[in-house]
Structures are given as C-alpha cells and as structure tokens.
Amino acid sequence: MEYDSKLMTLTERQKACLDAMGIDVWLPKAALAVENVEQETASAVVDDVAPGKPVAIAEVQPQAEHVTSNADVSALGWEALQTRVAECRLCELHKTRTQTVFGVGNRDADWLIIGEAPGADEDRQGEPFVGRAGQLLNAMLQALGLAREDVYIANILKCRPPQNRDPKAEEVAHCMPWLQRQIQLIQPKVILALGRIAAQNLLQTNTSLGRLRGRLHYIDMTPTPVIVTYHPAYLLRSPLEKRKSWEDLLLAKKTLESAAS
Ligand code: SF4
Numbered sequence: 118m119e120y121d122s123k124l125m126t127l128t129e130r131q132k133a134c135l136d137a138m139g140i141d142v143w144l145p146k147a148a149l150a151v152e153n154v155e156q157e158t159a160s161a162v163v164d165d166v167a168p169g170k171p172v173a174i175a176e177v178q179p180q181a182e183h184v185t186s187n188a189d190v191s192a193l194g195w196e197a198l199q200t201r202v203a204e205c206r207l208c209e210l211h212k213t214r215t216q217t218v219f220g221v222g223n224r225d226a227d228w229l230i231i232g233e234a235p236g237a238d239e240d241r242q243g244e245p246f247v248g249r250a251g252q253l254l255n256a257m258l259q260a261l262g263l264a265r266e267d268v269y270i271a272n273i274l275k276c277r278p279p280q281n282r283d284p285k286a287e288e289v290a291h292c293m294p295w296l297q298r299q300i301q302l303i304q305p306k307v308i309l310a311l312g313r314i315a316a317q318n319l320l321q322t323n324t325s326l327g328r329l330r331g332r333l334h335y336i337d338m339t340p341t342p343v344i345v346t347y348h349p350a351y352l353l354r355s356p357l358e359k360r361k362s363w364e365d366l367l368l369a370k371k372t373l374e375s376a377a378s
Contacts, residue, residue, distance in 0.1 A: 187294040191301070195224060198298055202275050209293035210276035215240045220271035220299055227373055228263065229305035229341075230254070231296070232348065233314045235276035236281055245270045250349040255309070257349065262365055269295055269303050273318050289318050300339055307373045308341050311365075312348025319343060330365055333372060342376075344369040 158245050186207070193201060202217050218235040221244050229306040230246075238248035246254045256266050274284050300308070310316040319341065320334050329345040336343060345363035346360055 119225060122328045148317075162375065187291075190294045190298045193298055195302060198295065198302070201296050204277065205292075205295070208285075208288045210274065210288055213279050214276040216243045217275045218243055218272060218277070219275060220269060221245060222265065222269035223267055224269060224303055226267060226269040226303060227306040228245070228268035228310060228369075229300065229303055229308045230258075231308060231315050231319060232266055232270070232272045232311045233275040234272050234281075234284055239272075240277035245272050245321060246349070250352060253349040253352060257362070257366060260363070261370055269299075269305065272301055273315050275283050283314060284318070293318070297338055300341070304339075305341055307337075307369050308336075308343045309369055310343055310345045315348070316343075316345040320345075330361065331334055331368065342372050 168308075177285075187201065187205070190198070194255055199219050202219050205211060205217065214235075218239050232245060235245060236250075238251075239245050245251070254270075258265060258268060273296060274288060275295060276292075278288070280282055308319075310319050316326055316329050318325060319336060320329065322329070326345060326347070334343040334345065335341075344365055346369075347355075347362045352359050352362055
C-alpha cells in the first residue's frame with residue numbers, strides 16, 4: 118500500500134483493522150517511533166460460504182402452492198416487510214431454517230453490504246455476518262472508518278441453505294424481491310457485493326468475480342453503483358487476496374465521495 122498522508126489521521130483502531138486485512142500502513146519514522154498499534158487478527162475458520170455454480174434467476178417463476186407471496190412487496194414498509202419475511206415459506210429453505218435472517222444495520226445507510234446467505238451462526242442468531250467472516254467484515258468496515266452500525270448488511274437469501282450449499286436458482290428467484298424492497302427503502306449510495314454468488318445474482322451475470330472487480334456496475338432497479346469484492350470467508354481462506362479487497366473498498370469509498378461532491 119502506498120504511503121498516504123491521510124493515514125496519519127487514522128485511529129489506532131483503524132490501523133489495527135488495516136493490519137487485520139493484511140494491509141501495510143507506511144508511516145514516516147517519526148510516526149513509527151510513537152506508534153503502538155493494537156493487534157487484531159481474524160482466525161481462519163470459515164463457516165458460511167463455499168464456492169459453487171452461478172444461478173440464473175430470470176428463468177424461474179414462483180410456484181402457485183406457496184404459503185405466502187411477495188407479489189405486493191413494493192408497497193411494504195420496513196415493519197411489514199420484516200414480518201412477511203419472517204413468515205415466508207416461498208421456497209424449501211423454510212423447512213430447515215431456525216429463523217429467517219432479515220438484515221441488520223442503519224436503514225438510512227449510505228453503504229449496503231450484500232452477502233450470499235446465512236451460515237450456521239447467522240441461522241442461530243438471526244443476524245447476518247456474525248461468525249468469523251463477520252468479524253473480518255467488521256474489521257474491513259472499521260478500516261474505512263465505518264462502524265457496523267453505520268451500514269446495512271443483508272444477504273441474497275434470508276434462510277440458510279442446508280450444509281451451506283450454494284443457493285438454488287428457484288430459491289434466489291423467490292427471495293430476491295425481499296432484498297430488492299430493502300434496497301428501495303434504504304436507497305444506499307453504494308452497494309458492496311461480497312463474493313461471487315452475491316455479485317452474480319445481483320448483477321444477473323455469469324461473469325467471474327475476478328472480472329467483475331475493479332469497476333462500477335448498475336442494476337436495473339436503482340442508480341446506485343455496485344462494487345464487487347471477495348467474500349470475507351474467502352479472505353479468511355486466502356489472506357493474500359486481502360490487498361485486492363482493500364483496493365475494492367477504496368474504490369467504493371471513492372465512488373461514494375465522488376457522488377457526494
Ligand atoms: S430463503 Fe427467502 S424465499 Fe426462501 S423461505 Fe426463506 S425468506 Fe422465503
């Protein structure tokens with residue numbers, strides 16, 4: 118990471134978060150002499166994401182026998198939306214879930230973080246990104262000067278797929294309207310898609326994550342730019358990729374700042 122004078126203003130906590138992401142902070146010798154950086158690490162235990170094949174959601178239509186419907190989702194406010202999701206039985210995942218994982222955070226956030234699906238910890242606690250991957254996500258956000266409470270965090274799927282398998286096309290097709298309504302309600306300034314499955318389903322593409330990174334994307338329903346980066350669970354398995362992820366985060370931050378100026 119190149120030296121940036123702005124880093125001189127980072128808090129010890131932010132520098133520790135950069136360290137957790139594997140990003141070197143270059144400081145002048147004078148600064149190094151007084152530096153006492155808190156050590157923070159994220160252990161390499163992965164609990165919620167595994168690589169798999171992309172899904173094509175446009176080909177799938179809801180089935181008539183479903184217990185609930187999300188056909189009128191565009192009229193729902195936050196509370197009604199959350200209730201409807203909690204009661205949702207539109208796909209088979211309702212049979213194996215402990216509870217739905219609606220999403221968490223600031224409903225007026227500039228940043229919307231979108232992952233793949235709940236893992237075991239998330240299914241138990243009802244909140245996205247609470248395991249080891251969640252700890253690293255928190256560190257990534259803190260490195261940007263953001264608290265977890267500053268952003269909104271959601272997943273493509275609201276229910277955990279058994280054994281953390283990849284989402285099926287029909288599951289994504291049924292669940293996506295819930296997320297789309299959340300995006301409409303939040304109206305974020307930037308969307309960060311974490312991992313290949315989140316990115317491909319959000320952008321309706323089979324393009325590899327590597328080729329989706331490093332540029333802005335747009336989805337039909339919103340003018341909000343979408344930036345793609347690695348899932349924190351993948352970063353725990355492949356720590357050398359943390360530098361690329363940091364580049365993606367800086368792109369997202371720069372995009373948001375440009376939109377605000
Ligand atoms: S995954 Fe989504 S569509 Fe399927 S039951 Fe859960 S909330 Fe409903």
